[in-house]
Amino acid sequence: AILVDQSNKIVARAHNRCILxxxxxxxxEILAIRQGAKVCKNYRLNGMTLVATVEPCPMCMGAIxxxxxxxxxxxxxxxxxxxxxxxxxxxxxxRLNHQLKLIPGVMEKECRELMQGFFRERR
Incomplete structure (x- = not known):
């Protein structure tokens, strides 16, 4: 996942480290948000965009x-x-105190294939 600011500058980048x-x-997503908050010295990342390969889970959406x-x-x-x-x-x-803009399905086929390959290697 990457976190970019309003000028499209990458503020943070991270990958899944659950197993490691x-x-x-x-x-x-969580790791990129944590890193971005440290860089910005603020836990509120107004104006920023998170880009992820796969649709976030409930935990990650809560953090977003x-x-x-x-x-x-x-x-x-x-x-x-x-x-x-x-x-x-x-x-x-x-009912939540913040809504955000979604841009789903960007390069969907390529992202799906990338993730399928990733999980195939793990098994």
């Missing part, structure tokens, strides 16, 4: 909403646990 760190919360990101861009949908339109749509829940 023995940490179930070490998803790429709490960080007040403006936009989420992702490639492949996660039909088993996605929280930005597939299974849940937390980004559009008006």
């Amino acid at each position: 760190d023995n940490d179930p919360t070490a998803h790429a 909403i709490n960080a007040r990101l403006d936009t989420l861009v992702f490639g492949a949908f996660d039909e088993k646990g996605g929280a930005a339109g597939s299974v849940y749509n937390l980004s559009d829940d008006d």
Whole structure:
């Protein structure tokens, strides 16, 4: 995942480290948000965009909403646990205190193939 500011400058980048760190919360989105908050010295990342290969899970969408990101861009949908339109749509829940713009399905086929290859190597 990458986090970019309003001028499209990359502020943070991260990849999934759950297995490496023995940490179930070490998803790429969470790590990029943590890194971005440190760089910006603010936990609110107003005006920023997160770009991810796959639709975020509920945990990551919670962090995205709490960080007040403006936009989420992702490639492949996660039909088993996605929280930005597939299974849940937390980004559009008006009961929450922040909504964000979604740009789903960017290079969807390529992202899906990339993830399938990644998981094939893991098994």
